[in-house]
Amino acid sequence: MSATRLDGTLCAAAIRGELTPRVAAFASAHGRAPSLHILLVGDDPASKVYVGAKERAGVETGLHVSVHRMPATSTREAVLGMVYQLNEDATCDGILVQSPLPAALGKKAEQDVFDAINPSKDVDGFHPLNVGLLVQGRATLAACTPSGVIELLERSGIAIAGTRAVVIGRSEIVGKPMALMLLQRDATVTICHSRTKDLPAVTRDADILVSAIGRPGFVTPAMVKAGATVIDVGVSPTSDRQQVASLFGDRSERLASFDKKGSTVVGDVHPGVWDVAGAMTPVPGGVGPLTIALLLKNTLVAAESRAAR
């Protein structure tokens, strides 16, 4: 293993450490802490875990966090009504609707609900107005995961300007905003996806390679230029022992740990890439913790921006 480990947990702790005094200063100036309101509709177990983690992290950083739980049977109108109420609430700084909404509401409903969030409270950065401002290089609130990747690169002293950057995946949440943020910082950016031909030839050009597709071990050593910075955004939970053994080796610590717990999370990047890359994020402990840190930062920024108007 030769690549430098880009430690997302440490980086996230540093970011959160910087937020704490700003949060306190806001609270002191405005008589209330910046507030994050999370809307959790239904009983998706993974969503409950994510919301719990966001709530804990927010409270630890001094934010006021309210979780609004609505039953899985909620109508589209009820969910929209809750969003409108939070839009109007002057003490609400950030609104996060946990995805996915119950399937019964339909895909269109999720889009409608996300679109209904006041852009100045859109701490996920998903509203099209905020996405457009990101394209134009003047976003106040941008998607948390790619923002976290930028923080990690910059705080690790990894140059972005003038590099070739390749993003695998073109989701609205990671791939596209990631590409736009790298472009904004003067990288020459290529976006790849399922329709890309000869992907390894493209990715081998990358000085910075970001994978965000959620396919365990997809990025192999042959796809990576020697010395490249590799950012693994994929986080796939697995309970498949054979998959873990094949990725990490029969006698790996990871497999031993898997055998104790019965499950683990694996990234898009094959562990063999550690021998090729110059710097790389682990999974877990890479991009994951940064996403939450940037959510907290967005909440503070939303509060400060609204207060400054």
Place this chain on the structure above:
Amino acid sequence: MSATRLDGTLCAAAIRGELTPRVAAFASAHGRAPSLHILLVGDDPASKVYVGAKERAGVETGLHVSVHRMPATSTREAVLGMVYQLNEDATCDGILVQSPLPAALGKKAEQDVFDAINPSKDVDGFHPLNVGLLVQGRATLAACTPSGVIELLERSGIAIAGTRAVVIGRSEIVGKPMALMLLQRDATVTICHSRTKDLPAVTRDADILVSAIGRPGFVTPAMVKAGATVIDVGVSPTSDRQQVASLFGDRSERLASFDKKGSTVVGDVHPGVWDVAGAMTPVPGGVGPLTIALLLKNTLVAAESRAAR
């Protein structure tokens, strides 16, 4: 010269021919033609020429076109006031503020004025909300020039999905929306710019190469893969005889024509690329006419969309 000539004038005529019956149908259904309102502030000679061309083309296609002329001494508030008035005017379907605004108003004023346009009337597709919707693959109104390039590619039977596409230039008006539109159509897209290193190595990977930087003859044959489709968005007026001679040759028709008129317009792509590319747009007669055709189409689409709500 071996490359197929992608004739923008013909393509634009085809698009406008398709618009005419739709415009007539709208007029018949609503008792008025779809209307385009152009705001022209100041006396920039080039702007007057552009506005005149847009007005003529609009009227020819059956649109109602109003040009609102304001003096160069207009205040920011007066210009914004005109935009607000047009936003409120139910008979106004499309608003175009001709750029640049007088320098005296400042760069920030231009952004403020563009942002003030009701997104549903934003026929230039510059409003951040429309840009964000483009990123998310659900734009109703998108920038005219890259939309015109897509029309030209599709109507010429040039496949986009699965290709490598390279865009030189990252402007808000062409480069970025062009890249997003190609990505949306399943190309693997790379955006290059002034900070790109070894640009020829990047552009030689392109099956579709779009140049939009406004530097005459910048794209040389050595930068182009044999058989690639080359789209020249650059339009630079020149009165430099030596430049024309060096680009087109001492005994070229273009130089003879230049010697009669004293000026011409040249593209980003060196004429030598005709011998390498598989298909290519000329300048003039390539992308230029398409931009206006798409402006007319956007005006009709804006009118139809507002009427359907």
